[in-house]
Amino acid sequence: MSEPETNPALTDGVLVIVERTVNPYLVCFHEPNGFRSEQIRALRNRLTVMNPDGSARSLVITSAIQGEGKTATALNLAMSMTELQDHRILVLDCDLRKPSVETFLGLNRGPGLADLLQGSTSLDEAIRPSGIPGLDIIGAGSRPKNPSELAASRRVDELLGQLKEQYNYVLLDTPPIVPISDAGILSAKSDGTLVVVALERAARRMVKEALEQLESVGAQLLGTFVVGIRGADPATDERYRYTWDGEAKE
Ligand SMILES: Nc1ncnc2c1ncn2[C@@H]1O[C@H](COP(=O)(O)OP(=O)(O)O)[C@@H](O)[C@H]1O
Numbered sequence: 001m002s003e004p005e006t007n008p009a010l011t012d013g014v015l016v017i018v019e020r021t022v023n024p025y026l027v028c029f030h031e032p033n034g035f036r037s038e039q040i041r042a043l044r045n046r047l048t049v050m051n052p053d054g055s056a057r058s059l060v061i062t063s064a065i066q067g068e069g070k071t072a073t074a075l076n077l078a079m080s081m082t083e084l085q086d087h088r089i090l091v092l093d094c095d096l097r098k099p100s101v102e103t104f105l106g107l108n109r110g111p112g113l114a115d116l117l118q119g120s121t122s123l124d125e126a127i128r129p130s131g132i133p134g135l136d137i138i139g140a141g142s143r144p145k146n147p148s149e150l151a152a153s154r155r156v157d158e159l160l161g162q163l164k165e166q167y168n169y170v171l172l173d174t175p176p177i178v179p180i181s182d183a184g185i186l187s188a189k190s191d192g193t194l195v196v197v198a199l200e201r202a203a204r205r206m207v208k209e210a211l212e213q214l215e216s217v218g219a220q221l222l223g224t225f226v227v228g229i230r231g232a233d234p235a236t237d238e239r240y241r242y243t244w245d246g247e248a249k250e
């Protein structure tokens with residue numbers, strides 16, 4: 001293929017910053033001052049208030065089923081956390097079957113978690129800058145044959161231990177809870193779990209089942225984050241808000 005026709009960076013000596021294709025739902029990237037980014041900051045603040053001594057550093061982001069906004073929430077939350085003074089955040093793509101952290105950020109797929117857990121790459125190689133100051137990622141890596149076994153392995157505990165020494169928060173983007181066991185296993189290995197609920201997507205019984213599964217594995221449930229009400233004005237619609245265990249209303 002020939003070079004793109006317009007490349008002023010080369011032809012005119014002009015510096016061009018090419019914007020990567022960052023997923024439009026990464027509101028903390030596209031509209032950091034918008035209402036939705038403020039909601040993410042409110043979520044971040046609730047989580048940090050719940051963790052006053054900063055000891056809880058690994059946080060699972062999950063949901064009952066696929067497509068509820070786990071990855072978008074994990075990355076938005078991570079970006080909002082980088083705004084905290086001197087904070088370094090890592091997002092770990094634990095959705096080994098349908099990875100999307102790299103795609104959301106417009107990055108190429110690279111070596112990642114599956115390779116790390118199988119010993120075929122080093123931590124230094126797997127950790128990559130996201131392009132957002134203070135935020136690194138580890139992608140899912142090569143597609144493994146045995147994702148649930150990898151999630152359950154002792155190597156995950158060691159890895160989380162190492163990452164928690166290097167980062168203020170490690171956010172684990174996980175597969176959905178109801179169809180597969182990985183998120184429950186990872187929740188049990190992590191300091192806290194946040195459940196994303198897309199109200200127009202997951203049936204109530206599925207959310208209930210997901211919460212029950214998390215409780216049964218001893219997950220530290222921090223709350224639920226409600227997203228994605230189509231056609232509603234998030235600024236005024238009462239449904240477009242987050243709720244917390246113990247405060248949730250019908
Ligand atoms: N707040 C939102 N409202 C509506 N759609 C969203 C929202 N956040 C993400 N999406 C879109 O919904 C799809 C699923 O989001 P994603 O974060 O990948 O979900 P999951 O990780 O739970 O499978 C993506 O195509 C994404 O662009």
Ligand SMILES: [Mg+2]
Nearest residue numbers: 070071095100
């Ligand atoms: Mg996802």
